[in-house]
Amino acid sequence: MVTIVEVPPPASPDDPTAWAARAQTRLWNAESVALLGYADLCDTEEAAARWAVPSAHRMSLRWIALTDPDDHDTVVGCATLQLTLKDNLTTAGLFVVVTPEHRRRGIGTQLLAAGEQRAMAEGRTTLQSWASQPGFDEGSPSALTPEEGSGAIDGDSATARFMLAHGYRLEQVEVHSMLRVPVQPGVIDPLEADAAANIGDAYRLVGWAGRAGSTGSGTTGW
Secondary structure, three states, X not given: OOEEEEEOOOOOOOOHHHHHHHHHHHHHHHHHHHHHOOOOOOOOHHHXXXXXXXXXXXXXXXXXXXXXXXXXXXXXXXXXXXXXXXXXXXXXXXXXXXXXXXXXXXXXXXXXXXXXXXXXXXXXXXXXXOOOOOOOOOOOOOEEOOOOOXXXXXXXXXXXXXXXXXXXXXXXXXXXXXXXXXXXXXXXXXXXXXHHHHHXXXXXXXXXXXXXXXXXXXXXXX
16 A cells, blocks of 8 residues: 655755655656666755755645655655746646556556645646656657657657646657767867857866856756
8 A cells, every 4th residue: 555645845955854855866866767778867865855945936845655654765656846936936847756666556646636736726727747758769650749849759658648648748858969978089070170160269168077066056848
């Protein structure tokens, strides 16, 4: 039996309720690696705990599915509702993930419903979601094209079937490109020469070692 519990946002990254954000990140990281074969898009649990703390501009709410409500190590699913508090007050981001071995049991549907109900209570009338998918042949019979822009995804994928069955539609496809290094001189040299000829001294190349710092962050659908 699976129990779904709503976990309040943590007051700090060290707050006891931050376990939910950490568990959510583990689920999404495992899903990303399983789908793509690499961990480039994975977040750390520490970063997840920091971003789970509400600010004046945003707040995330979480529902966790556990096989044992008294054991945080039995997480099998999660729904995250992301709310902006200063703008876009009629929209929300809603993201659901369930471990592969616990799918097709209604857990994802329950998690999605919990997030949708809270979103409506908050006055949000447009829900957006996002999911990864490996490279796909747009000419395939199962290709699903977006309402806007170009590209396609596999309409027979588990995610596509789940979202379509619950009334969502594909709006946009975002493509992530990968460049494997080192790049051969015969490939990179002409590109560098062309860039230099077009930009002159307008830009400069800056490099560093170690972690990149920033003052803010932003990310992306169904």
